[in-house]
Amino acid sequence: SQTIHQWPATLVQPVGSPLSLECTVEGTSNPNLYWYRQAAGRGLQLLFYSVGIGQISSEVPQNLSASRPQDRQFILSSKKLLLSDSGFYLCAWSVGGNRNTGELFFGEGSRLTVL
Amino acid sequence: AQRVTQPEKLLSVFKGAPVELKCNYSYSGSPELFWYVQYSRQRLQLLLRHISRESIKGFTADLNKGETSFHLKKPFAQEEDSAMYYCAFLYGNKLVFGAGTILRVKS
Numbered sequence: 426s427q428t429i430h431q432w433p434a435t436l437v438q439p440v441g442s443p444l445s446l447e448c449t450v451e452g453t454s455n456p457n458l459y460w461y462r463q464a465a466g467r468g469l470q471l472l473f474y475s476v477g478i479g480q481i482s483s484e485v486p487q488n489l490s491a492s493r494p495q496d497r498q499f500i501l502s503s504k505k506l507l508l509s510d511s512g513f514y515l516c517a518w519s520v521g522g523n524r525n526t527g528e529l530f531f532g533e534g535s536r537l538t539v540l
Numbered sequence: 541a542q543r544v545t546q547p548e549k550l551l552s553v554f555k556g557a558p559v560e561l562k563c564n565y566s567y568s569g570s571p572e573l574f575w576y577v578q579y580s581r582q583r584l585q586l587l588l589r590h591i592s593r594e595s596i597k598g599f600t601a602d603l604n605k606g607e608t609s610f611h612l613k614k615p616f617a618q619e620e621d622s623a624m625y626y627c628a629f630l631y632g633n634k635l636v637f638g639a640g641t642i643l644r645v646k647s
Contacts, residue, residue, distance in 0.1 A: 457633050459635070461637075467639060468546075468626065468637050468638055468639035468640045469584075469626060469637035469640070470637075471634060471635070471636065471637075474633060474634060476633055482634075484634070515584065517584075519633075519635075525630075525633060526589075527572055527574055527589060527628075527630035527635055528574075528586045528589070529576075529584075529586070529635055530585075531583045531584040531585070532583070533583060534583075
């Protein structure tokens with residue numbers, strides 16, 4: 426069966442420090458991968474998605490970047506965190522290509538607090 | 541731009557009362573719409589999709605192209621229905637979510 430893991434679950438970082446959130450999927454190949462941010466009152470905001478290794482689509486201009494160094498690994502990064510980067514980050518995967526049904530499978534999330 | 545609007549941040553109903561969570565979309569083509577649910581301390585998960593035309597946990601949602609709506613309904617709310625509900629729209633490989641509605645079912 427397929428599983429998705431993301432870590433760390435909780436992170437407290439000072440303003441200006443770097444960030445790395447990691448997400449891995451097991452039990453499937455060539456998935457679509459997604460990073461969302463969940464903020465109170467703003468719902469789920471799509472940040473990045475990837476349909477293949479090295480292919481990253483950015484949805485929102487921001488202080489963050491994403492990379493997909495391996496088929497089932499998706500990393501969210503920042504060189505210098507801002508206060509506004511605080512939030513709950515969710516990684517998700519879906520079946521890729523023409524078999525994409527719109528069903529996303531979410532990780533447990535990573536809560537980032539920037540102080 | 542393709543958009544999903546959920547006008548209510550919070551919907552509070554009594555157990556046994558009917559529930560309707562509103563969702564409106566903005567898209568000129570044939571949309572693919574979904575409802576996702578997040579129960580307390582659980583992962584966000586798919587509840588139902590309009591293509592399936594199914595009832596899940598007593599919930600149904602009908603696509604109304606004339607009103608560009610995809611409201612989620614249940615005739616009799618249960619306490620275990622309390623959760624955050626998101627309407628979502630598939631556009632290519634992107635799933636675009638609304639702001640979400642918290643449903644609270646009171647006993």
